[in-house]
Amino acid sequence: MKYLPIEMKKIFKSIESKISYVFVFVIVLSIMLGFKFQSKQHISSIDMVFITLGNFSRYIMLHLVMILMTSLIVAGEFNQGTYRYIMLRPVSIKNLIFNKYIALWLFAGMILLITAALSFFVGIILFEHGQLHGEGFTILSRPIIRFIIFYVGTWINAVFIISFTTFFSVILKHNINTIVITFSVLFIILFFTRFVSDEVLDWTPINYFTLKPYIFTEIIKWRDIFFGIFVTLVYSGIFTGLSYVKLKMEDIL
């Protein structure tokens, strides 16, 4: 775990992380102001905490931020030629990947925490206090449980995009190429889902990018949520395994 503080420092000291915070801040405020002035329905401050993350998932904002940071942390090592120096120390590849994942995952948590805090506090100012509403404006019970599942579930699922981008990072070894290609592949996959049935998609992480459909029902769909997290983690494991094999075979010269 001794590499974790180094990776954390790299992330939190980078201009990319600062730009990510600024954009999260601006986007959350834009979403809230948009709802304040455009929506005709009565929205409570607690609704806003869910609406912002819902919109984040809709515009794959968290994915975008994590692609940016993962490409910096993983592909950046190849780009700046530092991977060679790391391997000369030497460092176990397992350890290297694990520490990078943990650092990136904590960063994803930080982004979600900022989103939740900002939505809640600005929501209190802009919107009235009230209950949580679901589809058809029905009142939903247990808002705190739903909040925890929504944010923690999204946080756990962020591992998928980290492993997915890591895979492209070790293949392309260039941060700009990684950003553009990972994004393009993600878009193509998302677009392709139009032609695939929901039964098939249930076995892919795509149906769990947002846990909203399983939380915004009268009864929380626990089975779907746990299954979604499981599927996402399995896919993450596959991509991590592939990245590991690629790095193992890598010629550092």
Place this chain on the structure above:
Amino acid sequence: MLNVVLVELKKIFKMQLVRLVFIFGLIFSLFSLLFWLNHEGPVSAFSIPVSTLNNLTQTLVIVIFVGFTGYIYGVEIQSKTLKIIKAKNIPDWKVLAYKYIAAFITILIFILFIGIFIFSISTILFPLLDFHVKYDSELIMAEKGLISIFLAYIFEAVPLFFVACLCLTITIFLNSAVLGIISTFFFFILCKLAESISMIKIFLPSYHILIWQDIVRAEPNWSEIGTKVAITAGYCVLLYMLALLFYQRKEVKD
């Protein structure tokens, strides 16, 4: 001048990223074909290139595709060749102008490449029938179809050039191609969110990215198209001027 632009173009097409973007652009376009192959009833060959443009622009995937233009300047930062360029006796405005022109030509090639490819396949698989689009109630005649599609693809290069200008300008300002690409995409997401406010809609670049919808119509409103092109071109000039200002003030250390 032509020589320098050709050198820039050569540099662009030698980039792995550009080749990958062209491949992914084609793959993405082929999905429209997949959709129409499953469609019941007669399908016009003209519907497929329209559907391709729709998918590329509505999903904003095109912003990421065009984001490669930021790398036209980014490659100079990465290869530390800015110092050499600055040392040469070429005015700054020319250095940037060549890069912006090269970006425009690449975008034009990219969009036409996709258009011609997808239309060629469509004509093999489907007949050239009259067709209609979701946003226009009137039928578009088959005789007008080809010119309409061709103009839509050509004109689409203008808003895409705006994306490139924005990406290049941010790259020059922040001295990082990564931040240029990401910030451009963030900017467009923000614009998409802001589109819900009808008062400012007309001034938003994301609104003009759908310029092809004004052309692929039974009766296009050319004055409206002209206004949109003028607004977008104005933004491009403004961004170029800004980039020039940042570039002139830049301190080249490496």
